[in-house]
Amino acid sequence: MSDARTGPMIELRHVHKWFGEHHALNDVSLAVRRGERVVVCGPSGSGKSTMLRCVNRLEEHERGQILVDGIELTGDIRHVDAIRREVGMVFQQFNLFPHLTVLENLVLAPVWVRRMKRREAEELAVHYLERVHIPEQAHKYPGQLSGGQQQRVAIARALCMKPQAMLFDEPTSALDPEMIKEVLDVMVELAQSGMTMICVTHEMGFAREVADTMVFMDRGEIVETAPPKEFFAAPKSERARLFLSQILGH
Amino acid sequence: MTDAPASAVAHSALAAAVRRWRARLFGGVLNSLLTLLVLYLLARTLPGLVEWALLKASFAAPDDRVCQAAGGACWAFIGDWFRFILFGRFPYAEQWRPALVVLIFAALLLASFARRLPARALALTWVAGLCAVLVLMGGGVFGLTPVETDRWNGLPLALILAVGGLGGGFPLALLLAFGRRSSLPAVRLLSIAYIEVARGVPFIAWLFLGLIVLPLFLPQGFDIAKLWRAEVTFILFIAAYLAEVVRGGLQAIPRGQYEAADALGLGYVQRLRFIILPQALSLTIPAQVNTFIGAFKDTVLISIIGLFDPLQDTNTALNDPAWRMAYIEGYVFIAALYFVFCYLMSLYSRRLERRLAPGRG
Numbered sequence: 001m002s003d004a005r006t007g008p009m010i011e012l013r014h015v016h017k018w019f020g021e022h023h024a025l026n027d028v029s030l031a032v033r034r035g036e037r038v039v040v041c042g043p044s045g046s047g048k049s050t051m052l053r054c055v056n057r058l059e060e061h062e063r064g065q066i067l068v069d070g071i072e073l074t075g076d077i078r079h080v081d082a083i084r085r086e087v088g089m090v091f092q093q094f095n096l097f098p099h100l101t102v103l104e105n106l107v108l109a110p111v112w113v114r115r116m117k118r119r120e121a122e123e124l125a126v127h128y129l130e131r132v133h134i135p136e137q138a139h140k141y142p143g144q145l146s147g148g149q150q151q152r153v154a155i156a157r158a159l160c161m162k163p164q165a166m167l168f169d170e171p172t173s174a175l176d177p178e179m180i181k182e183v184l185d186v187m188v189e190l191a192q193s194g195m196t197m198i199c200v201t202h203e204m205g206f207a208r209e210v211a212d213t214m215v216f217m218d219r220g221e222i223v224e225t226a227p228p229k230e231f232f233a234a235p236k237s238e239r240a241r242l243f244l245s246q247i248l249g250h
Numbered sequence: 251m252t253d254a255p256a257s258a259v260a261h262s263a264l265a266a267a268v269r270r271w272r273a274r275l276f277g278g279v280l281n282s283l284l285t286l287l288v289l290y291l292l293a294r295t296l297p298g299l300v301e302w303a304l305l306k307a308s309f310a311a312p313d314d315r316v317c318q319a320a321g322g323a324c325w326a327f328i329g330d331w332f333r334f335i336l337f338g339r340f341p342y343a344e345q346w347r348p349a350l351v352v353l354i355f356a357a358l359l360l361a362s363f364a365r366r367l368p369a370r371a372l373a374l375t376w377v378a379g380l381c382a383v384l385v386l387m388g389g390g391v392f393g394l395t396p397v398e399t400d401r402w403n404g405l406p407l408a409l410i411l412a413v414g415g416l417g418g419g420f421p422l423a424l425l426l427a428f429g430r431r432s433s434l435p436a437v438r439l440l441s442i443a444y445i446e447v448a449r450g451v452p453f454i455a456w457l458f459l460g461l462i463v464l465p466l467f468l469p470q471g472f473d474i475a476k477l478w479r480a481e482v483t484f485i486l487f488i489a490a491y492l493a494e495v496v497r498g499g500l501q502a503i504p505r506g507q508y509e510a511a512d513a514l515g516l517g518y519v520q521r522l523r524f525i526i527l528p529q530a531l532s533l534t535i536p537a538q539v540n541t542f543i544g545a546f547k548d549t550v551l552i553s554i555i556g557l558f559d560p561l562q563d564t565n566t567a568l569n570d571p572a573w574r575m576a577y578i579e580g581y582v583f584i585a586a587l588y589f590v591f592c593y594l595m596s597l598y599s600r601r602l603e604r605r606l607a608p609g610r611g
C-alpha cells in the first residue's frame with residue numbers, strides 16, 4: 001500500500017461506461033493529487049455527472065480502473081463501502097433527508113457508519129454547521145430552510161464523515177442567483193483548507209479562484225486538461241473555445 | 251374606539267359574527283338553497299329522533315312490550331344485556347377479566363398514540379400488555395379459572411383479532427412490499443402472486459378455507475383453536491392489502507434519497523431503516539389507517555365460522571323472548587361501539603399527519 005500515501009487521491013484509468021447504446025464515458029483518464037482542486041466543465045450531457053458518480057459507485061463503470069486512495073473500485077462491497085466513507089458528495093438537488101432535522105441529517109452517518117458516539121457526532125455536527133455559517137438552524141427541518149441554506153447543510157453533512165475528498169455535482173445550479181454566493185463562499189473556504197475536490201460547475205469565477213486544474217469534457221471524453229490560467233486564456237481545442245464563448249457570453 | 255362602552259364593543263363583535271355566518275351559510279344562491287334544504291331536513295328528522303331516543307325512551311323496563319307502550323327507544327334492553335353483548339359467554343362471575351382486557355387494549359393504544367415513550371419501552375409495554383391479555387382471557391395460572399377460547403367473545407375477541415392481525419400483518423406486509431420490488435424474479439413473482447391471490451378472494455372465503463386448510467399443515471393430533479385459525483387467516487389477508495399501501499409509499503421516495511444515503515456510506519439495512527421506511531410509512535398514513543379501519547370492521551365477519559363477535563352476541567341476546575323487538579336499539583349500540591373505535595383511529599391519523607407535516611419539504 002505504499003502508493004496509497006504518495007500516489008493520487010483519485011485516479012481514473014481508461015474508464016468506459018455505456019447507457020445502453022449511449023457511450024457516456026469514453027476512455028476517461030484523470031489523476032487527482034491529494035489537496036488538488038479540479039473543476040470539470042462541459043456541455044450538457046457530456047458525461048460530467050456520470051464520471052463523478054462512477055467515483056463513488058453511484059454508477060458502475062464497465063471498463064478501465066478507478067482507484068481511490070489506492071483502493072480499486074470493484075464489485076467487492078467492502079471496497080465500495082471503504083471508498084464511500086472517504087469520499088463525500090454534494091448533489092445539485094441537495095438530497096437532504098426531509099423527515100430528519102438538520103442535526104439528525106448530520107449525525108446519522110457518523111453514528112451508524114463511523115460508529116461514533118452520539119455526543120461526539122453532535123459536537124462535530126455543530127462544528128461543521130458553524131463552518132458553513134448556519135449553526136442556528138440545527139433544529140429545523142430541511143423544508144424550513146432556503147435553498148442556499150439547504151445546500152450548505154448538505155455540504156456540512158458530507159464533511160461530518162471527515163472525507164479525504166469531496167465531489168460536487170453542480171451544487172449551485174438549482175439555486176436562486178442571490179443564494180449562489182453563500183454556497184460558493186463555503187466551497188472556497190473548503191478549498192483553501194486543503195480539501196481534495198472535484199467540482200462540476202459552470203461558475204467560472206469560482207473556477208478561476210480555486211481550481212488547480214480545469215477539465216473540459218464533451219461527448220463522454222475528456223477533451224482538455226489544463227491549469228485555469230491557460231485554459232481561460234487560450235483553450236487548445238475548438239470545442240472548449242466554443243463552450244467558453246457561450247458560457248462567458250462573448 | 252378607546253372610550254366606547256363595553257356593550258358597543260360586544261355589539262360590534264356580535265355583528266361581525268353574524269356577518270361571517272351569513273356569508274358562510276347564505277353566500278350565493280346555491281349555498282342558500284343548500285342551507286335551507288339542510289335546515290328543512292333537520293327540522294323534519296331531529297324532533298322525532300330526540301323524541302324516540304330520549305323523551306319517550308325507556309331506560310328501565312321489564313320487556314319490549316312496556317317500551318312499545320311508552321312509544322320510544324328501548325334502551326332497557328341494552329341495560330339488561332350489555333355485558334353479554336360486550337363479553338358474550340365468558341363466565342359471568344369472571345367477566346371482570348375481559349373488561350380489564352378491554353381497558354388494557356385502550357391503555358396500549360393510548361400509549362402508542364401519545365408517542366411519549368421511546369420505541370423500545372413501547373415495544374416492551376406491548377409485549378407485557380399482550381401477555382397480560384392472554385393470561386386474563388385464558389386463565390389457568392395465578393389461580394384464574396381456565397376459560398377455553400370458544401368463550402372468548404365480544405369486544406375482547408374483536409380487539410384481539412384486529413390488533414393481532416395488524417401486528418402480525420405489518421411485518422409480513424413489509425416483506426411482501428420489498429419482495430415485489432426485488433430484483434430477483436422468483437421473489438418478485440412470488441410476492442405478486444401472493445398479493446393478488448390474497449386480495450382477489452373474499453375474506454369470508456378465506457375464513458372458511460383457513461378453518462379447513464390450516465389444520466392440514468399441522469402435525470397429526472395437534473389441534474389449533476378456531477380463534478387462532480381465524481387470527482392467522484386475518485394476518486395473511488391484511489398483509490396483502492398493507493403490502494400494496496407500503497409499496498405505494500416506497501415508490502414515492504425520490505431516487506436522490508437512495509443516492510444520498512449510499513454516498514454517505516449507509517448500508518442497505520440502515521438506508522431502509524433510517525431513510526426509506528420512515529418516509530414511506532409516514533407518507534401513507536391515511537391509506538394505512540383506511541386499511542386498519544376496514545380490518546377492524548371486518549372482524550364482525552368471523553361470526554360466519556361460529557366465533558362470537560359483538561354483533562353476533564347482540565343477535566343472540568335478541569333471541570331473549572322478552573326483547574325480540576329491541577333489534578334497532580341493539581344494532582344502534584353496536585354501530586356506536588364500532589364508530590367510536592374507528593373514529594378514534596381516524597382522529598389519531600389526522601394528528602399524526604399534522605405532526606409529521608413540518609418534516610415535508
Ligand SMILES: Nc1ncnc2c1ncn2[C@@H]1O[C@H](COP(=O)(O)OP(=O)(O)OP(=O)(O)O)[C@@H](O)[C@H]1O
Nearest residue numbers: 019020022024042043044045046047048049050051
Ligand atoms: N441512468 C441513465 N440512463 C440512461 N442514460 C443516462 C443515464 N444517466 C445519464 N444518461 C445519459 O448519459 C449522458 C451523460 O449524462 P450526464 O448526466 O453525465 O451528463 P452531464 O454532463 O452531467 O450533463 P448536465 O450538465 O446536463 O448535468 C446523457 O446523454 C444522459 O442522457
Ligand SMILES: [Mg+2]
Nearest residue numbers: 048049050170
Ligand atoms: Mg450533470
